[in-house]
Amino acid sequence: MENILELQRVSKTFPKSNFTLENVTFSLPYGAILGFVGENGAGKTTTIGCILNTITKDSGTIKLFGKEMLDADTDIREKIGVVYDGDNFPAYWTATQLSKIMAGLYTQWDSPLFQKYLEDFHLPAKQKMKHYSRGMAMKLAIAVALAHHPQLLILDEATGGLDPVMRDEMLDVFLEFVQEENHSILLSSHITSDLEKVADYITFIHNGRLIMTVSKNITMLLCAARRANSLR
Amino acid sequence: MKGLLKNNLYATLSNAKVFSGVMILFGIFVVAVISQSLQIGYVMIGIIGFSVNAIAITKNDYISKWGKYKLTLPVKRIDIVKSLFLNQMIWLLVGTFFVGIEISLSWLFHGCPFDQAIDVLTMFALGVSMGLFMGAVFFPLFYIGGEEKSEVLLVISLLCAFGIDFAIVSVVNDLLEPGIASIMCGTLILIICSLLAFALSYLLTAKIFKKKEY
Numbered sequence: 001m002e003n004i005l006e007l008q009r010v011s012k013t014f015p016k017s018n019f020t021l022e023n024v025t026f027s028l029p030y031g032a033i034l035g036f037v038g039e040n041g042a043g044k045t046t047t048i049g050c051i052l053n054t055i056t057k058d059s060g061t062i063k064l065f066g067k068e069m070l071d072a073d074t075d076i077r078e079k080i081g082v083v084y085d086g087d088n089f090p091a092y093w094t095a096t097q098l099s100k101i102m103a104g105l106y107t108q109w110d111s112p113l114f115q116k117y118l119e120d121f122h123l124p125a126k127q128k129m130k131h132y133s134r135g136m137a138m139k140l141a142i143a144v145a146l147a148h149h150p151q152l153l154i155l156d157e158a159t160g161g162l163d164p165v166m167r168d169e170m171l172d173v174f175l176e177f178v179q180e181e182n183h184s185i186l187l188s189s190h191i192t193s194d195l196e197k198v199a200d201y202i203t204f205i206h207n208g209r210l211i212m213t214v215s216k217n218i219t220m221l222l223c224a225a226r227r228a229n230s231l232r
Numbered sequence: 233m234k235g236l237l238k239n240n241l242y243a244t245l246s247n248a249k250v251f252s253g254v255m256i257l258f259g260i261f262v263v264a265v266i267s268q269s270l271q272i273g274y275v276m277i278g279i280i281g282f283s284v285n286a287i288a289i290t291k292n293d294y295i296s297k298w299g300k301y302k303l304t305l306p307v308k309r310i311d312i313v314k315s316l317f318l319n320q321m322i323w324l325l326v327g328t329f330f331v332g333i334e335i336s337l338s339w340l341f342h343g344c345p346f347d348q349a350i351d352v353l354t355m356f357a358l359g360v361s362m363g364l365f366m367g368a369v370f371f372p373l374f375y376i377g378g379e380e381k382s383e384v385l386l387v388i389s390l391l392c393a394f395g396i397d398f399a400i401v402s403v404v405n406d407l408l409e410p411g412i413a414s415i416m417c418g419t420l421i422l423i424i425c426s427l428l429a430f431a432l433s434y435l436l437t438a439k440i441f442k443k444k445e446y
Contacts, residue, residue: 054303055445071442074306082304087296090243097242104235105305154304 003027003063004152004184010050010060021046021208023060028152028201031181033174035195035216036188038205044188047205048156051186052082064152078106081145085157088141091130095123095140099147106148117143134161142170146177153177153185159194167191171198236307236315243289244323251281252330259334268345271338272355275331279359280366280390282327286320287370287386294379300446313371313438317430320367328360350415357419358397361426365393368426368433375440400425 005028012021021043028034038044049055051062053069061068069076089098095118103109118125121139129137138161145153153174159167175198177183189195195202196216204211255278262274293299302312335352338345346352370389377385404421408414 049445052304054300056443071309074308077304077306080304082301084297084301088298088301090292090296090298092246092292093242101235101238101242104233104238105307106235107306 002030002066004030004065004182005051005186006061006063007047007051008061008063010047010062011058012046012050012055013058014046019043019046019208021050024205024208024210025060026203026210026213028184028186030184031178032200033178033185033187033198034213035192035199035202036186036205037190037192037195037202040190042205043208044205045156046208048154048186048188052080052154078108078148079151081148081150081153083138083141083145083153083155083158085160086134087129087137088144089129089137092128094128095125098129098140098144102144102148108149110147110149113149114143114147117147135163135166138162139166139170142173146173151183153183153187155185155187155189157188157190159187159189159191167194168197174198233307233311233315235305236302236311237318240286240289240315240319241322243292244286244319247285247288248282248323248326251285255281255330259331259337262334263338263341266338266342266345271335271345274334275355276359276362278331278334279324279327279356279363280393282323282330283320283363283366284386284390286323287367287389288382289319290316290371290374291379291382299379303446309442310438313434313441316371317367317434317437320363324360324363327363328356331359332356348412348415350412350419354415354419357422358401361400361422362393362397364426364430365396366390368429369393371437372433372440375437375444396429397422397426 007027008025009023010021010025011023013019019041024043024047026034036044036047046055050057051064053071064076065079067073067076093101095114099109099111099114102114103111115125117123118140121136121143123132123136123140123143129140132140138158142155142158145155159170162170171194174185174187178185185198187195187199199216201213201215203213255274258274258277262270293302303309344352366389369392370385373385373389374382400422401418404414404418408417
């Protein structure tokens with residue numbers, strides 16, 4: 001099976017905080033959703049930072065679309081949509097301004113599609129983002145991440161600020177996104193029920209170390225077995 | 233690159249609008265009153281003020297996650313730095329053009345308030361070089377010191393720009409005989425030095441930013 005994302009023994013140490021990401025290895029196949037689970041400070045955001053080059057890894061290899069991504073590889077970043085937890089964009093912008101900026105950054109920026117997402121997600125285009133609720137800001141970030149036709153979505157706690165109804169809607173959007181076989185999602189989340197609904201694989205990280213990567217069906221079997229044991 | 237410039241433009245524009253309003257009111261007063269020192273003050277405040285507006289936006293990227301998000305966009309890190317320096321140049325030109333209109337109006341109504349017309353050129357050169365030196369000092373310091381120190385770094389860079397400019401002017405005045413030729417030469421040295429510092433600062437900032445982690 002071909003992978004859209006591959007991490008091999010990725011390590012990163014932060015001497016000041018004494019945190020180490022140690023030999024993280026996992027891969028994300030094309031057409032799949034990988035849930036990335038771990039407690040606060042486990043190393044999820046650091047791993048995503050290494051993948052996206054916002055943090056420089058100490059060792060290991062990370063391949064995106066079969067290639068290590070360097071700063072000059074803007075063509076690879078064209079194919080990636082990113083959503084971070086919290087405010088992704090400056091508060092003084094409107095969604096319309098954001099669209100104009102993104103049109104100047106992504107060659108495949110699709111303004112009509114972005115407008116459609118704004119309507120679907122009930123986001124006012126002319127309102128400044130400082131007046132958006134946390135949920136609205138997250139929905140806007142998801143709309144931006146989707147509106148340039150990416151192949152890979154990297155979502156760092158992207159569903160955290162959404163209410164359960166909106167979260168389900170977003171999960172449907174993600175499921176629709178991976179209907180195309182060359183699309184994949186790396187979804188870091190605390191909300192395991194979300195991952196249960198959409199993830200094909202789940203990777204557990206704890207204290208900077210990867211515990212395991214398993215198919216969701218196996219995880220559910222393990223949980224069921226544990227529950228059955230506790231009932232005995 | 234176009235998107236990055238637009239991003240900086242939107243960020244600077246809202247503050248620049250307020251600043252322009254104040255400068256227009258101040259400008260009306262400066263045109264109405266015949267005063268050489270008021271005109272010098274107006275030119276300096278105008279050119280440096282627009283530059284400060286352009287520089288101050290650098291911090292805004294890091295109030296939200298936009299600074300980190302930008303690194304995930306299909307742009308090179310050097311282009312992010314380039315866009316900041318270009319934005320600074322654009323607003324320096326806007327400031328120069330803005331105060332240029334006022335000085336022209338004043339000249340039109342009251343004639344040249346200076347002893348020699350070349351003094352006006354020197355005044356503009358001093359403002360522009362101060363704006364350039366300020367940017368040259370601020371940007372590398374910002375990426376070394378971090379966004380939480382941006383206000384103090386802005387003040388430091390402004391003071392440094394004043395210091396460097398007056399040091400250059402003093403040296404030039406000491407070395408050259410008084411006269412129009414020496415004023416021209418001094419003005420040229422001021423502009424060349426500040427442009428050189430701005431270019432070197434761009435390279436240094438790009439080098440620092442290449443290693444920054446977010």
